[in-house]
Amino acid sequence: MEILLLNALANGILLGGVLALLAFGLNLIFGVVKVIHMAYGQCVMLGMYLIYSLKSMYEVPLMAAFAVAVVAMALWGALLHLLVIKPLLGAERLNQLLALAGLIIVFENLAHVVWGADLRGVRVDLPVVSMGNIFLKTSNLLAFLGALVVLGILYFMLQRTYVGLAIRAIAQDTECARLMGINPGRIYLLTLTIGGALTGLIAVFFSPIYSVHPHFGGSFTLMAFIIVVLGGMGNLAGGFLGAFIIGVVTSVAAVFTSTEWAEILALVIFILVVLVRPQGLLGARGAR
Amino acid sequence: MLEVEGIDVFYGEFQALFGLSLEVGEQETVITVGPNGAGKSTLLRAVSGLLPCRNGSVRFLGQPVHNLPAHKIVELGLAHVPEGGRVFPRLTVMENLRIGSYTKKARANVEKNLQEIYELFPRLAERRIQLADTLSGGERQMLAIARSLMSGPKLIMLDEPSSGLAPLVVSMLFDFVGRIKSQGYSILMVEQNVRKALELSDRAYLLESGKVRLQGTREEFSKESYIRQAYLGL
Numbered sequence: 001m002e003i004l005l006l007n008a009l010a011n012g013i014l015l016g017g018v019l020a021l022l023a024f025g026l027n028l029i030f031g032v033v034k035v036i037h038m039a040y041g042q043c044v045m046l047g048m049y050l051i052y053s054l055k056s057m058y059e060v061p062l063m064a065a066f067a068v069a070v071v072a073m074a075l076w077g078a079l080l081h082l083l084v085i086k087p088l089l090g091a092e093r094l095n096q097l098l099a100l101a102g103l104i105i106v107f108e109n110l111a112h113v114v115w116g117a118d119l120r121g122v123r124v125d126l127p128v129v130s131m132g133n134i135f136l137k138t139s140n141l142l143a144f145l146g147a148l149v150v151l152g153i154l155y156f157m158l159q160r161t162y163v164g165l166a167i168r169a170i171a172q173d174t175e176c177a178r179l180m181g182i183n184p185g186r187i188y189l190l191t192l193t194i195g196g197a198l199t200g201l202i203a204v205f206f207s208p209i210y211s212v213h214p215h216f217g218g219s220f221t222l223m224a225f226i227i228v229v230l231g232g233m234g235n236l237a238g239g240f241l242g243a244f245i246i247g248v249v250t251s252v253a254a255v256f257t258s259t260e261w262a263e264i265l266a267l268v269i270f271i272l273v274v275l276v277r278p279q280g281l282l283g284a285r286g287a288r
Numbered sequence: 289m290l291e292v293e294g295i296d297v298f299y300g301e302f303q304a305l306f307g308l309s310l311e312v313g314e315q316e317t318v319i320t321v322g323p324n325g326a327g328k329s330t331l332l333r334a335v336s337g338l339l340p341c342r343n344g345s346v347r348f349l350g351q352p353v354h355n356l357p358a359h360k361i362v363e364l365g366l367a368h369v370p371e372g373g374r375v376f377p378r379l380t381v382m383e384n385l386r387i388g389s390y391t392k393k394a395r396a397n398v399e400k401n402l403q404e405i406y407e408l409f410p411r412l413a414e415r416r417i418q419l420a421d422t423l424s425g426g427e428r429q430m431l432a433i434a435r436s437l438m439s440g441p442k443l444i445m446l447d448e449p450s451s452g453l454a455p456l457v458v459s460m461l462f463d464f465v466g467r468i469k470s471q472g473y474s475i476l477m478v479e480q481n482v483r484k485a486l487e488l489s490d491r492a493y494l495l496e497s498g499k500v501r502l503q504g505t506r507e508e509f510s511k512e513s514y515i516r517q518a519y520l521g522l
Contacts, residue, residue, distance in 0.1 A: 162390065169376050169387050176374045179336060181362040181391035181439065 003133045008255040016247025017144035023227040023239040025198035031171040031234035032191040039103035041221030047203025048212040070200035077196015111214035121211035143205035226270040232280025295344035297334045304330040305498045317475040319485045322495035328478040336368035337361045367441035373432035377421040388438030426457035443474040482519040
């Protein structure tokens with residue numbers, strides 16, 4: 001039992017790393033552009049299908065397929081901004097939400113039409129790593145490390161470059177940022193492009209772990225949203241913390257009960273946070 | 289340097305400025321006073337491009353700017369310090385200053401400008417790694433003004449820099465504005481503290497209900513009986 005728990009804990013932490021990256025993208029878009037990207041997980045799903053198609057149907061080498069997916073999803077993010085988000089920037093919040101939620105239906109049905117309802121996956125055979133009694137799948141470990149590296153690069157970009165400074169300034173006070181000479185339109189486009197590239201990267205990390213189906217994205221959009229609210233909307237550090245909490249809680253709960261119960265538990269946590277501490281664990285203050 | 293000619297500005301259907309005209313010359317300090325809701329802040333917001341002008345024109349250094357977006361106007365050398373300072377609360381003091389030099393031209397001189405600012409405002413140098421959130425009201429206003437200097441402006445527009453500050457801090461702040469003036473910057477300042485602002489000014493405008501009611505040099509303005517009664521309490 002202890003060993004089972006320990007393994008669940010370790011795998012929860014590994015999952016937390018990738019969830020942190022997913023939540024980071026959603027959080028960044030919300031913080032900067034002030035819209036909730038409802039179809040974020042669905043973009044990951046499309047990225048995974050793209051990798052599958054390139055690898056299985058066109059026999060592109062896996063690494064090349066990964067690279068193409070990241071670039072394609074970045075462009076996809078930019079395209080979504082220009083076609084859907086930008087025209088709605090001045091619109092009512094509810095209309096923005098409805099339009100982006102509408103994308104979920106569009107993307108899922110697109111996947112149905114193109115790839116069908118069957119599970120599709122890229123087979124990658126990797127050994128299992130063991131440390132004492134803890135067994136970790138190499139694919140999970142790689143995804144975790146990859147996510148941490150990407151988060152590190154993003155953190156560096158936000159803290160140390162002019163563009164990162166501009167992104168943070170826009171997130172805090174858009175009007176005042178314009179008076180500094182920052183063009184919000186360009187920063188919004190850049191943010192959605194970065195957010196898109198992240199969905200591509202997550203698709204890369206997920207491909208060796210999961211098979212994809214048209215409704216694959218739903219639970220991850222939800223998971224990312226729970227994490228973002230848990231940590232405090234727009235608070236990147238809070239999102240990081242929230243990702244590991246949700247990752248560990250769902251993994252450990254899955255050991256005792258089932259994955260369905262684990263998701264229910266995640267939602268219960270979400271509801272409790274909204275009721276008791278709606279500003280999230282770290283609140284709006286302290287956000288960078 | 290700045291020529292505002294007959295601008296009409298609206299908030300939705302509500303008209304805030306009616307055919308307003310105003311001028312700021314080279315190295316001149318101009319103040320704009322008036323009751324709340326007279327359109328003083330609106331004037332600055334229209335000039336810096338945050339609000340569109342429905343009619344009329346704004347020319348800066350001879351170039352029409354009323355159709356340019358705000359971020360382009362800053363590049364030309366027109367800085368706007370909005371009301372309340374509006375520093376970025378979750379950036380450090382140094383990051384706030386750096387973001388002030390975001391424009392391409394200003395970025396080349398960022399290190400040099402930072403040094404100059406730190407010499408001018410030693411208090412900011414001491415607090416450079418603190419979040420702007422943790423500064424006092426006066427320090428925040430100072431940081432906002434310093435931040436605007438980082439863009440290498442020719443004209444600085446200040447929106448009620450003394451509002452909400454303790455009297456002692458207000459004097460200190462006006463000292464700073466005086467120092468900036470003496471360095472050769474042109475200044476367009478909106479102020480509630482008419483007496484102090486007049487001391488610094490070369491010329492002044494009185495705005496009421498979105499129109500210029502009175503204008504004149506400092507001497508003319510302070511002799512005007514209406515101003516003496518309503519704004520200077522004499």
